[in-house]
Amino acid sequence: MTSKLTADGLSAWYGPKKAIEDISLAFEEHAATAIIGPSGCGKSTLIRCLNRMHETLPKTRVEGKVLLDGEDVYEQDAVAVRRRIGMVFQKANPFPTMSVYDNVAAGLRLNGTRDRKVLDRAVKGSLVKAALWDEVKDSLGKPGVGLSGGQQQRLCIARALAVEPEVLLMDEPCSALDPIATAKIEDLIFDLKKEYTVVIVTHNMQQAARVSDSTAFLYLGRLIEVGGTRELFEHPREELTEKYITGRFG
Amino acid sequence: MPERAERKALEKGLNTLNENMATMAELSELAIRKAVDGLSRGDRATAEEVFTLDQELYGLQEEIEGTCVDLLALHAPVARDLRTITTSLKITTDLDRIGRYAKDIAEMSLQFPEGPPPGLSDLAKIPQMAEHTIRMVDTVIRAFVRRDADSVRNILEVDDEVDRLNDEVFAEIVGHMEAGRLAIVAGARYVLVARHLERIADHAVNIGMRVVYMVSGETLPRIRAADRAKRPPG
Numbered sequence: 001m002t003s004k005l006t007a008d009g010l011s012a013w014y015g016p017k018k019a020i021e022d023i024s025l026a027f028e029e030h031a032a033t034a035i036i037g038p039s040g041c042g043k044s045t046l047i048r049c050l051n052r053m054h055e056t057l058p059k060t061r062v063e064g065k066v067l068l069d070g071e072d073v074y075e076q077d078a079v080a081v082r083r084r085i086g087m088v089f090q091k092a093n094p095f096p097t098m099s100v101y102d103n104v105a106a107g108l109r110l111n112g113t114r115d116r117k118v119l120d121r122a123v124k125g126s127l128v129k130a131a132l133w134d135e136v137k138d139s140l141g142k143p144g145v146g147l148s149g150g151q152q153q154r155l156c157i158a159r160a161l162a163v164e165p166e167v168l169l170m171d172e173p174c175s176a177l178d179p180i181a182t183a184k185i186e187d188l189i190f191d192l193k194k195e196y197t198v199v200i201v202t203h204n205m206q207q208a209a210r211v212s213d214s215t216a217f218l219y220l221g222r223l224i225e226v227g228g229t230r231e232l233f234e235h236p237r238e239e240l241t242e243k244y245i246t247g248r249f250g
Numbered sequence: 251m252p253e254r255a256e257r258k259a260l261e262k263g264l265n266t267l268n269e270n271m272a273t274m275a276e277l278s279e280l281a282i283r284k285a286v287d288g289l290s291r292g293d294r295a296t297a298e299e300v301f302t303l304d305q306e307l308y309g310l311q312e313e314i315e316g317t318c319v320d321l322l323a324l325h326a327p328v329a330r331d332l333r334t335i336t337t338s339l340k341i342t343t344d345l346d347r348i349g350r351y352a353k354d355i356a357e358m359s360l361q362f363p364e365g366p367p368p369g370l371s372d373l374a375k376i377p378q379m380a381e382h383t384i385r386m387v388d389t390v391i392r393a394f395v396r397r398d399a400d401s402v403r404n405i406l407e408v409d410d411e412v413d414r415l416n417d418e419v420f421a422e423i424v425g426h427m428e429a430g431r432l433a434i435v436a437g438a439r440y441v442l443v444a445r446h447l448e449r450i451a452d453h454a455v456n457i458g459m460r461v462v463y464m465v466s467g468e469t470l471p472r473i474r475a476a477d478r479a480k481r482p483p484g
Contacts, residue, residue: 060274205326205328234332235329242330246257246327246328249256
């Protein structure tokens with residue numbers, strides 16, 4: 001396995017508050033890595049640093065490197081980085097005034113693609129990859145917000161895939177979904193990781209165990225342990241990890 | 251991370267599991283002790299007690315299985331909790347089998363209604379083998395109850411001694427039968443007793459290896475004695 005993306009001595013601040021500290025973590029290509037840890041441990045901050053979303057908030061700062069194919073993303077154009085490293089958020093956020101089609105095509109249009117045939121092909125391809133095509137192929141012109149919660153989240157995944165990213169960051173993508181919609185997203189992650197490098201932040205331990213190949217445990221902004229998911233959930237090396245995953249914390 | 255109330259429910263279930271496992275372990279050890287004692291004295295009442303213990307063990311095994319399935323289904327345990335539950339599920343079968351072999355040995359006592367036939371007192375190796383086997387069972391049960399992996403890491407080597415004694419018992423019994431000092435029927439039954447003891451020791455090995463996994467997460471390699479002998483020390 002080779003590392004697609006690597007955090008190297010990564011620290012991040014919100015104003016004076018340090019949210020993550022000196023995190024070094026490699027994300028394998030064509031694999032899913034789960035990031036777990038209690039609320040406020042820095043999981044979301046970490047993945048927001050990976051595609052330079054963290055710096056979009058005021059008074060934030062990042063130190064260290066994020067290497068994408070060996071090149072530091074902080075020495076590249078931020079917009080180009082975010083095209084290569086897509087993101088899906090906790091709450092599905094389709095553009096409220098746009099149709100299903102336009103939601104998926106939005107990223108491509110922003111990048112200047114106008115050719116209808118190219119857009120049609122990309123929209124269909126992305127919706128197929130997001131396992132949503134069969135459900136929306138006859139209602140592409142209807143508003144994206146008219147879909148169910150699970151469908152909206154898959155629409156957001158399709159939107160992220162349309163610009164052909166190499167890495168997909170998912171920040172608690174199922175936390176607002178019911179078990180059936182969650183299962184569909186988890187199935188999707190299984191398929192997506194064959195083609196993309198997937199990083200998923202989750203509060204759901206069983207979800208991390210089900211979908212990821214590696215799991216990283218963060219606590220108070222520090223990386224406590226990272227390892228194969230099976231090993232980490234069966235016999236973690238660190239006592240702190242054991243306490244967290246078995247609920248013996250606090 | 252499990253919620254506080256859920257953690258409490260899991261904790262309660264794990265406590266019940268541990269108590270039942272400790273009871274089952276103690277009863278299975280008691281069953282072998284009584285079975286061996288009953289055989290050496292040809293005591294029918296002791297054999298009956300072993301039959302009752304075997305029933306108890308079976309009932310406990312069913313209860314433990316139910317608890318394990320509930321804990322797995324309701325709490326999706328991980329790490330030490332998961333290892334404790336899966337190990338208990340496996341060990342409970344070993345303990346039940348130990349109880350069954352104890353029952354089989356106790357049944358032998360009933361084959362000699364007039365007490366043990368002349369010859370048992372000459373078969374010094376059977377009591378020796380029984381003692382060694384019981385000690386093994388006692389060691390692994392203590393290790394399980396105390397969550398002590400270190401005391402059973404060498405359990406495969408300890409079992410070699412029982413295997414060696416089994417071969418010696420066989421040779422001893424055949425020798426007595428050939429010399430006409432032991433009836434064929436009695437000799438054949440004693441060979442079976444030795445075989446049962448040897449199987450009990452094998453189940454003790456299973457338990458010991460699983461205790462190591464439960465405590466440390468480490469799976470010990472199961473290497474045959476002949477292959478172990480070829481390995482360099484340490």
